[in-house]
Amino acid sequence: MKILVPLKRVIDPYAKVKPLGDGSGLDLSGIKFDINPFDEIAVEEAVRMKEKDGSHEIIVVSIGTSDSEEQLRKALAIGADRAILIETEHIYDSLGIAHELEAVVRAESPDLVLMGKQATDDDNNQAGQMLAARLGWPQATFASKVEAAGTRLQVTRETDSGEEVLELPLPSLVTADLRLNEPRYIALPGIIKARSKPLEKRPASVMSSPKTRTVRYDAPPARAAGRKVSSVDELVAALQEKGAL
Amino acid sequence: MLRKSEVRRLGKDNIMAGLISNQQHGGSFFSQTPERIFTPEDFSPDENLMIQTAEQFSRKEILPQLEALDQQAEGLMPSLVRKAGELGFCGIDTAEAYDGLGLSKNLAARILEFLSLNGSFSVTIGITSGISQVGLSLFGEESQRQQFLPKLTSGEWIGAYALSEPNSGSDALSMSCRAERHGDKWVLNGTKMWISNAKWADLFLVMAKVDGERVTAFLVERNAPGVSVAREEHKMGLKGSSTARLVLENAEIPLENQLYVEGKGHHVAFNALNLGRFKLASMSIGPAREAITQAASYALDRKQFGQSISDFGLIRKKLAEMAGRFYAAESMIYRTGALIDQAFDQQGGSVEGNRLAAEEFAIECSACKVLSTEVEAFIVDEAIQVFGGYGFTEEFPVARLYRDARVSRIYEGTNEINRVFLADRLMRRAKEGRLSLSGSGDSYLSELAAKAFAHAGSGQVFIGALSDLAMLSYAEQSARLRAKQQGGIFDLAYQNFLQWAQLQGAAAYQIATGEAVHVPATPHLGIDELAAAVLETKAPLRKT
Numbered sequence: 001m002k003i004l005v006p007l008k009r010v011i012d013p014y015a016k017v018k019p020l021g022d023g024s025g026l027d028l029s030g031i032k033f034d035i036n037p038f039d040e041i042a043v044e045e046a047v048r049m050k051e052k053d054g055s056h057e058i059i060v061v062s063i064g065t066s067d068s069e070e071q072l073r074k075a076l077a078i079g080a081d082r083a084i085l086i087e088t089e090h091i092y093d094s095l096g097i098a099h100e101l102e103a104v105v106r107a108e109s110p111d112l113v114l115m116g117k118q119a120t121d122d123d124n125n126q127a128g129q130m131l132a133a134r135l136g137w138p139q140a141t142f143a144s145k146v147e148a149a150g151t152r153l154q155v156t157r158e159t160d161s162g163e164e165v166l167e168l169p170l171p172s173l174v175t176a177d178l179r180l181n182e183p184r185y186i187a188l189p190g191i192i193k194a195r196s197k198p199l200e201k202r203p204a205s206v207m208s209s210p211k212t213r214t215v216r217y218d219a220p221p222a223r224a225a226g227r228k229v230s231s232v233d234e235l236v237a238a239l240q241e242k243g244a245l
Numbered sequence: 246m247l248r249k250s251e252v253r254r255l256g257k258d259n260i261m262a263g264l265i266s267n268q269q270h271g272g273s274f275f276s277q278t279p280e281r282i283f284t285p286e287d288f289s290p291d292e293n294l295m296i297q298t299a300e301q302f303s304r305k306e307i308l309p310q311l312e313a314l315d316q317q318a319e320g321l322m323p324s325l326v327r328k329a330g331e332l333g334f335c336g337i338d339t340a341e342a343y344d345g346l347g348l349s350k351n352l353a354a355r356i357l358e359f360l361s362l363n364g365s366f367s368v369t370i371g372i373t374s375g376i377s378q379v380g381l382s383l384f385g386e387e388s389q390r391q392q393f394l395p396k397l398t399s400g401e402w403i404g405a406y407a408l409s410e411p412n413s414g415s416d417a418l419s420m421s422c423r424a425e426r427h428g429d430k431w432v433l434n435g436t437k438m439w440i441s442n443a444k445w446a447d448l449f450l451v452m453a454k455v456d457g458e459r460v461t462a463f464l465v466e467r468n469a470p471g472v473s474v475a476r477e478e479h480k481m482g483l484k485g486s487s488t489a490r491l492v493l494e495n496a497e498i499p500l501e502n503q504l505y506v507e508g509k510g511h512h513v514a515f516n517a518l519n520l521g522r523f524k525l526a527s528m529s530i531g532p533a534r535e536a537i538t539q540a541a542s543y544a545l546d547r548k549q550f551g552q553s554i555s556d557f558g559l560i561r562k563k564l565a566e567m568a569g570r571f572y573a574a575e576s577m578i579y580r581t582g583a584l585i586d587q588a589f590d591q592q593g594g595s596v597e598g599n600r601l602a603a604e605e606f607a608i609e610c611s612a613c614k615v616l617s618t619e620v621e622a623f624i625v626d627e628a629i630q631v632f633g634g635y636g637f638t639e640e641f642p643v644a645r646l647y648r649d650a651r652v653s654r655i656y657e658g659t660n661e662i663n664r665v666f667l668a669d670r671l672m673r674r675a676k677e678g679r680l681s682l683s684g685s686g687d688s689y690l691s692e693l694a695a696k697a698f699a700h701a702g703s704g705q706v707f708i709g710a711l712s713d714l715a716m717l718s719y720a721e722q723s724a725r726l727r728a729k730q731q732g733g734i735f736d737l738a739y740q741n742f743l744q745w746a747q748l749q750g751a752a753a754y755q756i757a758t759g760e761a762v763h764v765p766a767t768p769h770l771g772i773d774e775l776a777a778a779v780l781e782t783k784a785p786l787r788k789t
Contacts, residue, residue, distance in 0.1 A: 016781070030733075030789035070290040077294060185305075186298050188333030188346055191291050 001056045001148070001170070003046045004110035006101050007039035007075060009068040010121040019217035026217060035071045038116025040078075042176040044183040045146055046114050047079035053148070057081050061104050063097060065089055069199060076194035077186050083197070084108075088204035094122075098130035099206040105135060110171065112153070117142055117175040128175040138172040144179045269584055271605045272674050274719045275694065276681040283583030284727045285355065285575060286788050292352050298332060299359035307366045311645065314365050314485035317477070322369055322485065323403060323445045330400015334360060335374045339382055343394030350520065350589070351582030354527035361531025364649030365485030371528050372441050373397060376521040377404025380450050380462060380513045383599040384505040393448060393464060405446035406521075407437035407465075407491050408514050415662045417452075418511060422493065424453040424461055431463060431498040433471075437491040439656070443474045444487035450517070451491070452510045459508030463498055471496035482648030505596070516603035519610050522657050523585060526578045526613035529621040529653045530571060534785055536628040536646045537567050541783040543641070544631050554631075561776035563627045568775045569741030571624060571785045574617040577723040581609040608670045611663040612716040618653035618660060625650045664712040665705060671715055672698070688725070689765055690718045690750045697757040710757035717750045733789040734778050737771030744770060 011017055012032040020027050035043070043060060050056040060075040062068040063086040072083035086100055105113060113132075118125035132139035144163070145156035153168045158177050168174075229235045239245045269279050288296065306325060307314070313321055329335060338353035339345025357374070361367030378397050381390055396402035413420045422435025433453050440449070449465040449472075465472060475490040505513050541564060544555035554560050588602040625647045629636035636643050654660045675682045684695025694714035702711075721743060728739040744767035751764045778786055 030787060073291055074294055077291070185301055185332055186294060187331065188295050188298065188337070188348075191294050191298075192346060192348075195291060 001049075001053070001112060002108070002110040003049065003056055003058050003112045003114055004105065004108055005039065005042050005046050005058060005060045005075070005080065006097075006104075006113070006115045006127075007043065007060055007062050007071060008036040008116075008119045008121075009033050009062060009064055009071045010036045010119055013037055013120040019219055023216040023218060033067070033071070035074055036116050036119040036121070038118060038120070038176055038178070040075075040116075040183050041178070041180050042114045042116050043075045043078050043080060044181050045176060048181065049146070049148065050079065059084060059108060059110065061086065061101070063088065063092065063100050063204070066201075072199055073194050074186065076197045076199070077191040078184070079190065081197065083199040085199065085201045086204050087201045088207065090204055090207045091210060092208075093210040093212045094124045094126035095130055096206070096208045096210055097127045098134050099208045100204060101127070101131050102134045103205045105131070112170060113137075113173040114146075115173075115175055117177055128173060132173040135171075135173070138168045139174070140166045140168055140172070141175045142177040143174050144177050146174060146180065269587075270679075272608045272671050272680045274609070274685070274722055275671065275691070275715060276683055276685050278685050278687045278722065279726070281730065282576075282580040282723060282726045283351065284730055285579045286731050288352065288355065292355075295333075295348075295352070296355055296359055299334065299356045300362075302329065302332065302334070303360055303362040303366075307360075307363050311363060311485070311642065314363070315645070317444075317485060317487070322366070322487070325366065326369060326373060326403055326445075327400045329360070329370055330398070334370060335400040336378070336394070336398025337374060339374075339378050339394060339398050343382075343390055343398055345378075345394070345398040349582070349586045350523070351579055351586050354524050354582045355579065357524055358527040358531045358534065361528045362535040363485070364532050364646070365483050367528045367531055368441050368483055368486045369403070371524060372406060373400075373402075373404045373446075375524050376406045376517050377442075377446075377448065377450055379520050380406075380504060380517045381464070383516060383603060384462070384513050384596055386501075388501070389464065389504065397448065402447040403442055403445050405440050405442040405449045405491075406517065407440050407449045407451045408518075409437065409439045411436060411438050411490075415659055417514065418460060420452060420454060420460070422451070422453040423457065424455050424463065424498075426455075426500075429500055431500060431503060433463065433465065433493040433496040433498060435493050437493070439478070439488055440474075440491045441486060441488055443489035443491055444477065446487075449491055450504070450513075451493070452514050453493075455507055460510035460514070461507050462504040462510040462513040464502040464504055465491075465493070465496065465498055466502075469496055469498060480652075482645070482651055512600055516600055518658060519603050519607045520585070522614040522663070523578075523581060523606075523610040525653070525657045526574070526610075526617035527582075529618045529650070530574050530578065532646050532650055533567075533571055533574075533621040533624040536625045536643060537564075537571060537779060537785050538783050539641070539643050539646070540564065540567065540628040540631040541779050543635075543643075545780060545783075547633075555776070555780050558772075560631060562772050563631060564779045565741055565770070565772040565775035566745070567624045567627055568779045568786050569738045570620045570745065572727075572735065572738035573720045573724040573742040573746070574613075574620040575785070576727040577609075577720045578613050578617060580723045580727075581606060581613050584609065608667055608674075608715075609719065611658070611667040611670075612719045614657060615660045615663050615667070615712075616716055616720050618650075621650050621653055661705075661709070664709045664716075667715060668708045668711040671711075685718075685722070688718070688721055689747055690714065690721050693750050693754045693762065694718045697754050700758045702757060707757055710753040713753035714750055714757070717746045717753070721746050731788050734771075734774065734786050735788065737769065737774050738786055740767050741770050741772070741775060743767050 012034050015031050018027045046058045058080040060080040061084040140155035142157045143155045144158045147154045155166050157164050336345030337348050338350045341347040397404050410420050424431050424433050447467050451463045451465045455461050471494045473492045478488045547554045584606050588605040592598045592602040628643045674680045682698045685691045697714050724739045728735040747764050751762045754762050
């Protein structure tokens with residue numbers, strides 16, 4: 001099976017970011033970057049599938065500047081076989097990303113696209129669904145378990161009302177949720193091997209104009225201090241006063 | 246395993262990239278200012294990924310088990326070493342031919358820093374991956390390397406190093422352990438003391454005297470006849486590490502387990518120690534790193550007089566000074582590591598070349614060991630102070646950091662013996678015409694150091710003061726050049742360190758010469774900015 005894992009370079013999810021004074025962007029000085037954690041879970045899952053069945057091939061792909069090579073190399077260190085960087089400075093929204101990935105899928109013809117359910121920077125949770133729709137492929141989002149069953153996949157997905165088990169024909173698209181797996185430590189020999197794995201750069205092919213536009217970056221307003229009440233009656237009165245009851 | 250072509254040697258690459266100057270040699274900092282030095286910011290992205298794996302391993306596998314480790318829970322420490330071995334941590338700078346990773350010593354030291362957030366695990370992994378292998382790597386026969394190194398680099402075996410004896414510590418060559426040749430074997434008798442990893446070691450590098458005078462190195466397997474390990478020492482700290490006596494009673498060792506030339510065991514012992522001292526420097530700032538994290542976190546959480554104690558000037562001053570001195574120690578350690586790698590690239594390979602390479606920067610290795618362990622002591626002490634009364638209890642992890650840190654200034658050569666060695670080496674090299682003691686003239690400290698070295702004096706107190714000046718000059722120059730190359734918050738870290746270093750230097754100068762000396766003012770100590778940076782990341786300073 002050929003597995004394609006798209007991944008995004010994001011600001012370290014544990015970093016505290018501040019907007020620039022003029023609101024035109026974020027202050028990125030001293031900020032570290034990493035693979036979007038949900039995408040790293042997708043890479044890990046692909047590598048585990050390959051460890052069960054050595055015939056699988058894992059291709060990782062990222063869209064962005066050459067800075068993203070660092071994250072692709074990390075995915076190669078985890079165990080991906082080769083990497084593709086769609087090198088561009090174009091600004092995309094989710095649909096634009098789906099367009100660009102669609103071109104990669106058409107060129108590579110994977111049996112499975114496995115990706116994070118969302119990226120921790122924009123939290124859009126759209127690119128996977130849009131890509132599946134563009135391809136006309138079946139999709140299973142929020143996967144917490146993926147099992148290969150012959151030429152089909154059995155995917156357990158987490159929903160608000162419980163777990164749902166789907167069976168999908170291949171090719172198909174799966175997006176990873178947090179509980180799908182816990183990514184491994186990246187072993188040092190893997191990092192050394194990753195240095196000699198192929199990383200191919202391709203130009204962007206679609207570059208559709210974004211349907212959304214970022215107007216301004218602002219920090220969320222500081223939370224106002226709370227107030228202590230001495231009785232239930234006072235609490236109810238205060239809630240009524242705020243129109244909450 | 247890995248092909249040679251897959252491995253990039255950091256040292257070589259950096260020389261080619263012009264990151265470190267080709268001209269630096271042992272002690273040359275005293276009279277010259279290099280154009281560039283290697284800084285921690287120069288590690289490549291994939292090297293940083295390795296460092297990140299080390300930190301994750303410490304945070305997920307080691308720090309949650311400190312209590313069980315300190316109680317020496319059965320099998321726990323050896324299982325953690327094996328786990329570390331699977332990730333490649335037991336043979337980072339050992340050649341690929343012996344299943345090591347063949348990476349640079351500098352990168353190995355940086356990785357070790359992040360594996361050293363707890364002292365007990367630090368000393369265990371540090372010894373089995375370092376001093377227990379380096380003698381074999383540098384001085385072993387090919388067959389000896391093939392036989393033993395792959396077992397150590399994989400973490401399957403744990404190694405130990407046995408030099409000290411009950412009556413022979415700093416004066417190591419006065420050892421009484423004997424080796425006699427009986428037919429097709431060596432027979433060893435004696436007791437080796439303070440042997441780290443003794444309880445779980447499978448292989449000991451033992452120094453013993455042939456004919457009562459010729460120091461010789463031997464590879465002693467734990468299960469050889471006549472080899473036993475005495476009870477654990479009750480230590481003040483590092484309770485999770487094993488320290489015990491190795492007892493050799495007519496221990497029978499195959500002839501082929503003799504390492505290097507008979508009577509040249511001191512080369513093996515001392516060169517392993519030179520590199521060991523360098524690594525110990527990075528192993529001591531690992532726990533200091535964790536102490537800064539703990540102190541910053543607590544300072545933010547703890548409220549008194551209705552506000553976080555991290556707002557108080559004297560707490561901020563502590564955090565700033567911790568950060569400044571950590572920065573300086575870090576600057577000199579990784580500058581030195583790159584120089585050692587450069588020496589091995591240029592001279593290493595043959596046994597004689599290896600010996601020369603390991604010796605080349607022995608002065609810098611001692612300076613790193615002394616300064617880093619004293620910076621560690623300062624940081625863990627101030628961390629306790631930030632915690633106040635709670636720091637004095639075992640409820641919080643800072644008390645353990647404090648106890649564990651104490652031995653750093655004692656082992657791998659006490660800081661006193663290292664001080665004597667450092668100035669002595671500098672003067673010997675000057676006498677041999679290999680360096681000038683005229684000073685680089687690039688700083689107040691370097692001028693003081695040159696004047697003090699030109700002063701007539703003798704005795705350990707005089708020598709110790711000269712060493713302090715040389716060590717402070719090296720640290721100051723390293724911190725200054727790193728700030729110049731990387732800028733940002735490091736400018737303030739340098740200034741903050743400079744103030745302390747100049748005062749220490751002035752005191753040492755007075756001791757050496759008996760003369761009064763003026764200390765220049767440091768323009769900006771950056772207390773608020775440095776404290777804010779530490780509180781923001783709850784870690785030592787990073788480039789901004």
